[in-house]
Amino acid sequence: MNKTQTYLLALLSAFLLWLAWPPMPFTTPLLLIALVPLFIALENISTEKIKKQGKRIFLTAGLTFLIWNTASIYWVYNAISAYNGTVVAIPVSLIPYGLGALLMTFSFWLYYRLSKYTSKNIAYWGLVSFYIGLEYLQQTWDLAFPWMTLGNGLAGMHQLAQWYDYTGVYGGSLWILVSNILAFEAYKKLKTQTGYLRFRTFGFWALIVIIPIGISVIKYLNFEEKGTPSNVVVVQPNIDPYQKLENIPAAEQIQILTHLSDSIGQINTEYFIWPETAIPNYSDEDRIRSNPDFLTLQNFLSRYKNGTLITGIESIKIYPDKRTISAKYAPDRGFYYDNFNSAMQVENSANVQFYHKSKLVPGAEKMPFPKVFSFMDGVFSQLGGSVSGWGWQEKPSVLYAQSGIGAAPVVCYESLWGDWIGQQVKDGAQFIAIITNDGWWGNTSGKDQHEMYAKLRAIETHRDVARSANTGISCFINQRGDVTQKTKWWTRTAIKADISLNDEITFYVKSGDVIAKLLSALAVILALIIPYKKWIKKPKHATV
Numbered sequence: 145m146n147k148t149q150t151y152l153l154a155l156l157s158a159f160l161l162w163l164a165w166p167p168m169p170f171t172t173p174l175l176l177i178a179l180v181p182l183f184i185a186l187e188n189i190s191t192e193k194i195k196k197q198g199k200r201i202f203l204t205a206g207l208t209f210l211i212w213n214t215a216s217i218y219w220v221y222n223a224i225s226a227y228n229g230t231v232v233a234i235p236v237s238l239i240p241y242g243l244g245a246l247l248m249t250f251s252f253w254l255y256y257r258l259s260k261y262t263s264k265n266i267a268y269w270g271l272v273s274f275y276i277g278l279e280y281l282q283q284t285w286d287l288a289f290p291w292m293t294l295g296n297g298l299a300g301m302h303q304l305a306q307w308y309d310y311t312g313v314y315g316g317s318l319w320i321l322v323s324n325i326l327a328f329e330a331y332k333k334l335k336t337q338t339g340y341l342r343f344r345t346f347g348f349w350a351l352i353v354i355i356p357i358g359i360s361v362i363k364y365l366n367f368e369e370k371g372t373p374s375n376v377v378v379v380q381p382n383i384d385p386y387q388k389l390e391n392i393p394a395a396e397q398i399q400i401l402t403h404l405s406d407s408i409g410q411i412n413t414e415y416f417i418w419p420e421t422a423i424p425n426y427s428d429e430d431r432i433r434s435n436p437d438f439l440t441l442q443n444f445l446s447r448y449k450n451g452t453l454i455t456g457i458e459s460i461k462i463y464p465d466k467r468t469i470s471a472k473y474a475p476d477r478g479f480y481y482d483n484f485n486s487a488m489q490v491e492n493s494a495n496v497q498f499y500h501k502s503k504l505v506p507g508a509e510k511m512p513f514p515k516v517f518s519f520m521d522g523v524f525s526q527l528g529g530s531v532s533g534w535g536w537q538e539k540p541s542v543l544y545a546q547s548g549i550g551a552a553p554v555v556c557y558e559s560l561w562g563d564w565i566g567q568q569v570k571d572g573a574q575f576i577a578i579i580t581n582d583g584w585w586g587n588t589s590g591k592d593q594h595e596m597y598a599k600l601r602a603i604e605t606h607r608d609v610a611r612s613a614n615t616g617i618s619c620f621i622n623q624r625g626d627v628t629q630k631t632k633w634w635t636r637t638a639i640k641a642d643i644s645l646n647d648e649i650t651f652y653v654k655s656g657d658v659i660a661k662l663l664s665a666l667a668v669i670l671a672l673i674i675p676y677k678k679w680i681k682k683p684k685h686a687t688v
Contacts, residue, residue, distance in 0.1 A: 145188040153185035158211035167592035172301040179324035205252040209245035219590035251275040261677035277667035280660035286512035299596040302625035306363035309650040371646035382636040385583035419614040420456035482535030487553035501555035574645035583615035599625035608643035
């Protein structure tokens with residue numbers, strides 16, 4: 145097989161992965177075989193006597209993952225180009241397009257290197273652990289962007305992912321990888337074996353595919369919503385995100401939000417959910433009760449005796465000293481301050497609660513590795529900034545209403561962190577309130593993927609989701625991941641539903657991302673075999 149043929153196989157895998165990825169309808173099962181062409185290409189390269197074999201492996205796998213990543217998250221370019229133009233947007237976009245692809249490629253290259261020193265089965269375990277371990281890195285380090293975690297792909301057919309209440313998305317990644325490995329081995333056996341042996345591996349692969357699907361479908365069909373009902377209103381104001389921060393007064397935006405809320409609010413409505421940065425002016429958290437916008441919100445809520453409002457807001461906290469690594473110095477005012485992308489809870493009392501977005505977008509909201517670059521803080525402070533950008537909170541928290549209801553506030557792409565939301569549920573959250581903007585990307589698949597991923601959080605935690613997106617898609621999602629009601633894109637509207645407030649704790653909520661953690665540890669152990677075999681325990685050659 146020549147170089148062109150192997151690259152064509154790599155491109156076929158990229159196409160199948162893209163075709164199976166949300167928001168494509170009904171193609172999700174292709175994920176279970178999409179990597180087989182790539183495996184065929186890599187097998188041919190590794191068995192040929194060619195120079196720089198490892199380089200060919202890396203480039204071939206890299207082609208698959210770069211094309212797949214870029215085709216699936218092409219919309220990243222839209223957000224960057226809107227402010228910075230094409231010349232800046234193209235090279236900057238290559239970072240999210242390429243970084244995830246690089247880590248995926250590296251896992252396959254490590255698998256190739258490990259296969260030179262161990263048995264085939266150990267090498268396959270290495271591939272699975274390397275891939276998922278690097279996916280977990282994409283969730284935990286300062287360059288985190290876990291959008292393309294393989295397990296997220298099942299959001300396209302959430303009926304197949306009902307067992308995520310035990311495993312989370314990394315159980316999905318594990319299933320997809322094992323399925324592809326067995327499908328590849330079955331393909332080889334069908335070509336080389338005869339009789340019963342020819343079909344045995346195919347039978348194993350069929351079981352690996354059918355059993356999880358069967359369990360999931362049974363769970364889905366027999367699932368019953370749990371908890372007490374609560375009437376919730378979700379508002380979609382549809383304010384142009386490129387205009388709302390500068391050209392539209394905050395008071396006018398609040399008038400739009402309250403009007404939409406009143407249009408469908410009822411006497412027993414317990415929650416109103418407004419989107420990310422719905423209140424766009426920087427509000428001092430310690431003086432919020434005297435803020436004119438806050439007084440307007442309380443006046444609105446006075447019409448709803450049991451009403452509670454969760455809204456996005458840009459807030460600040462002022463300090464006499466540099467209390468946090470993200471604090472910036474205001475030389476003209478003589479104090480330090482943090483600015484936050486926050487969720488604020490307001491009710492018919494003096495109680496006000498804030499949640500600060502914690503999973504910040506690398507580069508746009510937070511400079512990666514701020515502690516490493518802390519020595520440059522003096523330089524940044526002269527420019528009115530800091531090495532870290534927006535402030536954040538270190539641990540998840542729950543917003544409690546005076547009625548005792550606990551809500552999990554989730555700001556923007558925090559909805560990709562199942563373990564983080566699981567901790568909020570463990571701490572008492574009875575439903576998930578996602579507030580986001582999503583207008584930055586335009587009418588692309590980015591907004592659809594973001595909405596669909598929220599279904600997985602509902603399944604993992606058995607919590608209803610109320611999702612408010614500034615320009616759409618806003619929706620309600622039940623505990624088995626069904627979208628029960630949703631809005632159209634770029635439409636000013638509001639929707640309401642009786643959601644279920646659940647207190648049940650799932651196995652996933654109790655255990656978190658244990659699969660990813662265990663496989664990450666295994667990845668380190670197996671990766672150490674490569675230098676050990678290569679440099680420490682070199683293979684002995686027979687002497688004549």
